[in-house]
Amino acid sequence: xxxxxxxxxxxxxxxxxxxxxxxxxxxxxxxxxxxxxxxxxxxxxxxxxxxxxxxxxxxxxxxxxxxxxxxxxxx
Amino acid sequence: xxxxxxxxxxxxxxxxxxxxxxxxxxxxxxxxxxxxxxxxxxxxxxxxxxxxxxxxxxxxxxxxxxxxxxxxxxx
Numbered sequence: 001x002x003x004x005x006x007x008x009x010x011x012x013x014x015x016x017x018x019x020x021x022x023x024x025x026x027x028x029x030x031x032x033x034x035x036x037x038x039x040x041x042x043x044x045x046x047x048x049x050x051x052x053x054x055x056x057x058x059x060x061x062x063x064x065x066x067x068x069x070x071x072x073x074x075x
Numbered sequence: 076x077x078x079x080x081x082x083x084x085x086x087x088x089x090x091x092x093x094x095x096x097x098x099x100x101x102x103x104x105x106x107x108x109x110x111x112x113x114x115x116x117x118x119x120x121x122x123x124x125x126x127x128x129x130x131x132x133x134x135x136x137x138x139x140x141x142x143x144x145x146x147x148x149x150x
Binding site: 005017019020021026036038040051054055059061063064065067068070 | 115119134135136139
């Protein structure tokens with residue numbers, strides 16, 4: 001699982017995870033704050049500035065994770 | 076788990092999942108194609124046009140999901 005994810009500790013901020021994508025153009029990073037809040041950064045260009053930033057609560061992040069991992073079922 | 080996620084079948088395309096966020100400004104949607112490819116749409120404005128779109132393979136989507144759900148550990 002470690003392969004394809006780069007982890008960077010950001011002292012005082014949290015932990016940053018960079019997920020490798022197939023191409024150079026797109027990148028996605030998640031910053032997990034000690035309290036559980038996640039920041040999702042999407043880079044859809046080569047720019048250092050993210051194309052979009054989303055702040056997610058723990059619950060929202062878990063829902064998005066369930067959908068992404070295809071473990072989401074209506075119930 | 077069903078709460079907070081809206082599911083829409085898109086015939087011939089796949090299944091679309093809209094994850095409720097706290098505010099009206101931001102939205103995130105995932106379209107899962109029959110073959111497993113996911114499209115992540117991030118709406119960081121009220122516009123109908125997504126701010127960013129990412130195409131993720133099954134493996135990439137699972138890695139991002141693991142990071143988001145905080146089940147990712149280096150190993």
